[in-house]
Amino acid sequence: MPETKTKPKKTVTWVEEPEMGFWESTFVPAIMKGLKTTLKHVTDRKTVTQQYPEVKPDLPLHYRGVHRLNRDEKDRVKCVACMMCATACPANCISIEAQAAPPDWPDRDKFPKSFVLDELRCIYCGMCEEACPVDAIELTHIYDLTGETRESLMYDREKLLGVYDQTKDNPRDPVRTKRGILGPAAEFSSLPTLGPATVVPDSDRSAKNATAGVIHSSQESRS
Amino acid sequence: MATVLVNGKEVEIGASERLNCIQAAAKVGVEIPAYCWHPELSVVASCRMCLVEVGDKKPDGTVAMQPKLVPGCQTPAKDGTVIISDSQKVKDARKATLEYLLLNHPLDCPTCDQAGECYLQDYSFNYGRGYSRLNEPKNIKPDKTYIGDQITLFTDRCIMCTRCVRFTREISGSAELQVVSRGSHEEIDIFPGYPVNNPLAGNVVDLCPVGALCSKDFLYQQRVWWLKSASSVCPGCSTGCSITVDQNEERIYRLHPRPNEKAQGHFMCDAGRFGWKYTHSDQRLVSPETRTNGHVTSTDFDTVLNSARAALTKAAQGGKGKVAAVLSPWMTVEEAYLLSSFLKRIAADVTLAIGPVRIEGQDEHFPKDIKGNIVGPVKFTIRAEKCPNRAGVEAVLSHFADEVMPFEELLRLSSASQFRAVYLVGGDPEGWMTEIHAEAFSKVETVIVQDILPSPVLKHATHVLPSGTFVEREGVFVNHKGLAQLIHRSVRGPDGTRPDGRLLWDLAERQGLIQTEALRKEIAILIPALAAIASPELKGQGVLLNEAVPVTV
Numbered sequence: 143m144p145e146t147k148t149k150p151k152k153t154v155t156w157v158e159e160p161e162m163g164f165w166e167s168t169f170v171p172a173i174m175k176g177l178k179t180t181l182k183h184v185t186d187r188k189t190v191t192q193q194y195p196e197v198k199p200d201l202p203l204h205y206r207g208v209h210r211l212n213r214d215e216k217d218r219v220k221c222v223a224c225m226m227c228a229t230a231c232p233a234n235c236i237s238i239e240a241q242a243a244p245p246d247w248p249d250r251d252k253f254p255k256s257f258v259l260d261e262l263r264c265i266y267c268g269m270c271e272e273a274c275p276v277d278a279i280e281l282t283h284i285y286d287l288t289g290e291t292r293e294s295l296m297y298d299r300e301k302l303l304g305v306y307d308q309t310k311d312n313p314r315d316p317v318r319t320k321r322g323i324l325g326p327a328a329e330f331s332s333l334p335t336l337g338p339a340t341v342v343p344d345s346d347r348s349a350k351n352a353t354a355g356v357i358h359s360s361q362e363s364r365s
Numbered sequence: 366m367a368t369v370l371v372n373g374k375e376v377e378i379g380a381s382e383r384l385n386c387i388q389a390a391a392k393v394g395v396e397i398p399a400y401c402w403h404p405e406l407s408v409v410a411s412c413r414m415c416l417v418e419v420g421d422k423k424p425d426g427t428v429a430m431q432p433k434l435v436p437g438c439q440t441p442a443k444d445g446t447v448i449i450s451d452s453q454k455v456k457d458a459r460k461a462t463l464e465y466l467l468l469n470h471p472l473d474c475p476t477c478d479q480a481g482e483c484y485l486q487d488y489s490f491n492y493g494r495g496y497s498r499l500n501e502p503k504n505i506k507p508d509k510t511y512i513g514d515q516i517t518l519f520t521d522r523c524i525m526c527t528r529c530v531r532f533t534r535e536i537s538g539s540a541e542l543q544v545v546s547r548g549s550h551e552e553i554d555i556f557p558g559y560p561v562n563n564p565l566a567g568n569v570v571d572l573c574p575v576g577a578l579c580s581k582d583f584l585y586q587q588r589v590w591w592l593k594s595a596s597s598v599c600p601g602c603s604t605g606c607s608i609t610v611d612q613n614e615e616r617i618y619r620l621h622p623r624p625n626e627k628a629q630g631h632f633m634c635d636a637g638r639f640g641w642k643y644t645h646s647d648q649r650l651v652s653p654e655t656r657t658n659g660h661v662t663s664t665d666f667d668t669v670l671n672s673a674r675a676a677l678t679k680a681a682q683g684g685k686g687k688v689a690a691v692l693s694p695w696m697t698v699e700e701a702y703l704l705s706s707f708l709k710r711i712a713a714d715v716t717l718a719i720g721p722v723r724i725e726g727q728d729e730h731f732p733k734d735i736k737g738n739i740v741g742p743v744k745f746t747i748r749a750e751k752c753p754n755r756a757g758v759e760a761v762l763s764h765f766a767d768e769v770m771p772f773e774e775l776l777r778l779s780s781a782s783q784f785r786a787v788y789l790v791g792g793d794p795e796g797w798m799t800e801i802h803a804e805a806f807s808k809v810e811t812v813i814v815q816d817i818l819p820s821p822v823l824k825h826a827t828h829v830l831p832s833g834t835f836v837e838r839e840g841v842f843v844n845h846k847g848l849a850q851l852i853h854r855s856v857r858g859p860d861g862t863r864p865d866g867r868l869l870w871d872l873a874e875r876q877g878l879i880q881t882e883a884l885r886k887e888i889a890i891l892i893p894a895l896a897a898i899a900s901p902e903l904k905g906q907g908v909l910l911n912e913a914v915p916v917t918v
Contacts, residue, residue, distance in 0.1 A: 224475030225588050240585035251476045251519075252585050275475045 201283055203314065206266045208284040209259055209297070210305035212277065212317060218247070219303060220278035223254040227270035227279055235263035236270060257299040261287060282315045367444035370422065371395050372451050378442060386437035386448050387415055397450050398459065398488045400466075400574045401526040402438035404624075405631045405744070406535055410436035412466075412526050414488065416458045418449040434458050459492040466524045467497065469504045469549065470575070477522065479576030481589040485524065504549055513541075513561035515581050515635065516570060518553060523577035525551050529569035536632060538732025538740050539563040553577070564747060565731060567638045571621050582639055583619045595855035596623055598842045600695060600753035600835045601637035604629055604746060605844030607906070608637070610836050610855040617641050617836055617856060627848055627906045634747045641836065643794040644856070648818055650831035651861035657827070666863065670872050673828040674711075676811040680786030681712030687785040689716040689775060692762060694752035695792030697840025697852065698895060699884045700865045701754075701761040707873035708788065709765050716783075717766045718775035719758055720790065721797050723751040748845060752793065753835070757843030757895075760910070764892045776805040784809055790865070791816030792832065798822045815865065833864035839881050840866060841898050843910060849898045850907035 165171055192199055212220045223240035241255035270279050282305060289295040297305075309315040367378040371390045378384055378392075385408070387397045400412035415437035420430035422445040430447070434455065437448070449455065466485065474480045489495075506520040530542045530553065541561045545554045555561060561569065570580045592611040599606040599620065607625035611618050620641055622633040643649075655663040655672045663669055680687045690708050692701050708715040729747040732740050762769045779787060787809050791797055794817065803821035806812050814822055815830040823829065837858040843849045858864060863871075870879040889899035895910065902908045 222476050223585070226475055229588065229590070242585060251473070 195286075201285070201314070205283050205285070206268045206281040208261060208282055208287055208305055209264075209270070209302060210280055210282050210309055210315075211257065211299060211302035212280060212306050212310075213303060219253060219257075219299065220276055221254050221257060221274075222250050222276055222278070223252045223257075224275060226273040226275060230269040230273035231264075232267060232269060233263050233265045235260040254299060257302065259297045259302060261295045261297055262292060277317075280315075280317070282309045283312070284309065367442070369442045369444075370447045372449060376442075378444075384442045386417055386419065386440045386442055386446070389442035389446075390417075390437070390448060390450060395450055397437045398484075398492060399438055400484060400524060401528060403528055403531075403572065403631075406528060406531045408438050409527060409531070410439040412524070413462045414459065414466075416462070417455055418452055420447040420449075421445055422447055456492070459488075460494050463489055463493040464498070467493075468499055469521065470524065471503065471505065471521050473522075477519075477576040478579050478584060478589070479522075479573070483576060484574035506552060509554070511560065512553075512555055512578070513566050515567055515639070516561055517579050517581055517584065519577050519579065520552055522575050523553055524575055525553075526574060527553075528572040528574070529553060529578055532565075532569055532572055533561065533563070534732075535741075536568070536732055536744050537563045537565040538734050540734070542569070559735070564634050564636065564729065565632060565745060567635045568622070568632045571632075580619070587613055587618050592618060593855070595836075595853040597835065597852045597855065598628075598753060598844075598850045599633055599637035599640075600842065601634070601640045601751065602748040603750040603752065603755060603845040604748050605753055605842055605848065605850060606633040606637060607850060608633060610641075610853075612836070612855045615856045617644055625850075625906045627909070628844065628850065630745065632745055634745075636747070640794075641834075643818065644834045644836055646818065649859055649862065650816060650819060650829060651859050652829070653831060653861065654829040655827065656829070667871075669828055669830065670868070673811075673813045673830070674872060674874070676827065677708070677786050677788070677813070678711050680784075680811055681715075683785055686714050686716060686783065688712040688714075688788075689718065689779065689784045689786070690788040691718050691720045691772065691775060691790060692758050693720040693790040693792045693797070694722050694755040694758050695720075695835075696758055696790055696865060697754060697838060697842060698757040698761060698849070698888065698898060699840040699881050700790075700838075700869055701758045702884065702888050702892075703866065703869040703873055703875075704788070704790065705761055705765040707869065710873075716770060716775065716778070717762050718770040718772055719755070719762060720793075721772045721802075722755050723793060723795060723797065724749050725751050750845065751795070753844070754842040756845065756847060756910075757841060757849070760843065760892065760894045761888075764894070776802060779805040779809060782808050786811035786813070788813045789815065789822060790832075791818070791820060792834075792865075794818060794834070796820060815868065817862075830868055831858075831862040832868060833858045833862055837862070838864045838866060841881075841885065841903070847910040848907045849895075849903060849910055851903055 214220045223238055225238050225240070228236040228238055237258050238254050239256045240252045243250050243253050247253070266281065268281055271281055284305065287295065310317060366380060369376045369378060369389045371393050372395055374393045376389050376392045378389060387399055387402060390397050397415050397417060399415040401409050402415060413436065416434040417437045418430060419435050419440050420428050422428050428447050437450070442448070467489065470485065474483075474486065477483070480486060508520055509518040512518045525544070527544060530544060533542045534540045541555050541559050541563070542553055543556070545552050567580060570578050591613045593613060594609045594611050597608050597610045599608045606629040607623040608620045609623045610620055620633070620638055622629070622631060624631045652664050653666045653669040654661050655669050663672070677688060688708060690704060692704060696704075705717055708717070726749050728749050730739050730743045731745040734740050759769050778784065787806055789806070789812065791814065796818075798820040800821045803825060806822055806825045809825070811828070812822065812826045813828040813830065814826040815832050817832055817834055835852055836855045838852065839854045840852055841849050842852055854864065866879045866881065886899045889896045897908045897910050900908050
């Protein structure tokens, strides 16, 4: 290798130690400061240790735990098997098989014949909840998940509906919206008004509508 | 030579080309959206999506524009035609058209099977308004679950492009579909008692630009964005329709036609469309076997192949003309070449025959009315010859043997105990061997069977080699008029099977892995009749064998 002529760059800056004053060199103030901290802890009676598992922790409301599949007002599974959650899932832990809905379910075309969620593979990011167009899948506050086998943590449709039955009355796990019908985007009117998704020219009178970007449900708007 | 101006860009149109504005614009990569227009169907200009500004460039250089927007599909592109598709006027018209189309269209994209390949979604995203001004209830019509055995109609999703109606009138000729009622009550329907069950019915599902017509076979099976596609050729008959095979996680979900003017056009028949089910049959042969006196002695692929090779060599050394082979018309050109060249090497006097070519009835031409009369010029043909590659295998065989021996002749020779070893290649899912045929091989010492499904000859087999179906293989099929097209592997076969090409490559003791492209070059040099298959054109629409191109290696 040819020898380089350039000088090595100066990378280290030497900083001189500051001079100690009289009191500082006796170390008394530093000792007093330390003792003060010690005394504060000796006299403090407030506990910080959580007595888990006897006492359960108070989790924030947006905590993301085990999933549940919500039921609609007729106790059927709310899910319409659109597989948006499976598409959004970054961990690929949801597998759904769709089936045509029975003819006496006029409000939907299909429903999940099987819905299997691998709770071990899940990373609890909540993307499935975000993606769901009918708010059928939600994450609950259940976090202490145990199982004896890997198979027992493959939650199927019935088990996920069971989580709903178990958590629906818990104030910490409210059923977040009442949205649940696909079609003419029926209950968007109960949500706050959204702005138009595209740039609208000033001449477009519709953009000045109080409910621009909202399609009203069939009967409400007429009454 | 005509020159058309599309958004200021010049497009040259050949003297023999008769294009409309949409096609002329597509030549320079300008998309003019359209629903009702389809290159194979008549023009109705009813969807109004392709409205563009059109004018005329006079010889003195002045341009006279027409005052109103005109449908691009209906306006021929002539010399001096000026097309403008990016002006504010056109953009506003598109927005308005889409708003009308979406008035009654339900917002059920999440549960609609077409989502992801829906023109209404794509055009709304590219050209639409993005929000709705409708304050009225949507007009929701009840679904019609029975339009045909394979087709269901979601009436509310229909945008009335009438592509399906025109298809049944113009291509299939059976005219089952029609528009009933008027205005916003318009619906697609059938005559009572006459469902869409013609042999081309499945095409209306592909033609439907939205999710109104759905295939019952594919309904709710998969979301389309999960499917991975490979281009291939339908092996159902010798028409050799260009197709796309859609699979996910090693399972086929559907086949659909790939437009190819050289092969079949834009469509395919239902027999081919739904004819892939045997690929996932639980009857598939999945265990390679060597059998001695009826007992299985080995189930290891390499051992079976070695033993088969040894048996063939032994038979070849045992006397003249003791080895025979039946090459199936379901083999690709490469596979036929691999097997014949291998057998020729170990036994120069090998008897090569082509397997039974299944003929069912007569060629079926369309358009055909419900009484079976052909109406108008033929636009689609389902051929009676139900195998994909008779022409290709025959071309290989006639290089290696003086004449192509028919299957019956080989059966006769075999019954007369002429052979000591026979190599039989199957591949026809409908069964190619009857009990009587199989009896001809009962006295043959070594019977090597390479097949996908069980057949009567298996009981006489000494070696069983489970092979692959057309979606598991790679190679060239040559159709009835000598068009060579590529098929691509889209799924892996079940455990215990090997694609025919790999199997024969190993049997012939060639080095490394099978390289079909290198093999095609080898074939093109050796067999002048197949010289065209090494041409780079093969990768697109395929290449006609009689358009011979000189090979460069």
